[in-house]
Amino acid sequence: MVAKILLFDIDGTLLLSGRAGYRALTRAFEELFGVKQGFDGVPVAGMTDELILTDALRRAGVVADRVDRERFHRRYCDLFGEEIHFPGPRKGLMPGVLTLLDRLSRVDEVKCGLVTGNFAHPARIKLEHFDLWRFFHFGAYGDDAPVRDELVSIAVARAERKGVTVQGAHHVVVIGDTPLDVQCALAAGARSVAVATGTYDEVALRGTKADAVVSDFGETDTVVELLLDI
Numbered sequence: 001m002v003a004k005i006l007l008f009d010i011d012g013t014l015l016l017s018g019r020a021g022y023r024a025l026t027r028a029f030e031e032l033f034g035v036k037q038g039f040d041g042v043p044v045a046g047m048t049d050e051l052i053l054t055d056a057l058r059r060a061g062v063v064a065d066r067v068d069r070e071r072f073h074r075r076y077c078d079l080f081g082e083e084i085h086f087p088g089p090r091k092g093l094m095p096g097v098l099t100l101l102d103r104l105s106r107v108d109e110v111k112c113g114l115v116t117g118n119f120a121h122p123a124r125i126k127l128e129h130f131d132l133w134r135f136f137h138f139g140a141y142g143d144d145a146p147v148r149d150e151l152v153s154i155a156v157a158r159a160e161r162k163g164v165t166v167q168g169a170h171h172v173v174v175i176g177d178t179p180l181d182v183q184c185a186l187a188a189g190a191r192s193v194a195v196a197t198g199t200y201d202e203v204a205l206r207g208t209k210a211d212a213v214v215s216d217f218g219e220t221d222t223v224v225e226l227l228l229d230i
């Protein structure tokens, strides 16, 4: 048993991929459904990739069955593997992320995992690109459930299968950059820490039910203490 399971969101929390996801989605959508710029105006922050696709299909008036969606999923993953190598706006790690994850990896009482709306395959490509994959032991992804609220319990169940257990859901902490990250923690009875490095600023995040809000992960000692004590 460990004292805490820490479940990190990826985009806007750990890193930004410089819109590689947007470019790969857009290319796959045009290739398979013949619609240009299919994701312009589609809200993405905190959403699962599955729901983002559903929204884009609806806006474009495209009817897609399960086979079409699976084909899209595969093509998107392939294209993401290309796009991640190109430069883009704000591409990189959020402040303090590498130091924080390195520090947490040396703390026996905690184990880090992922809860992200990204499909599993691009999530791994993204984290490997930035050399962060090695810090995460388990996770739940956008292809595990369309709704983010279901992902925390899936991640915790996967942790248990790896022998990582905690005393209860309140020893699970979700760390993310949107109100939807906070909401998925609440839905699972978990704690949450919101970080203002993504789409939402500190004021907006304080309006959620997050247990704590931080501007970024720059102050490693303070953030480690917060995550252990919350």
Ligand SMILES: [Mg+2]
Residues within 6 Å of the ligand: 009, 010, 011, 012, 013, 045, 046, 176, 177, 178, 198
């Ligand atoms: Mg995010």
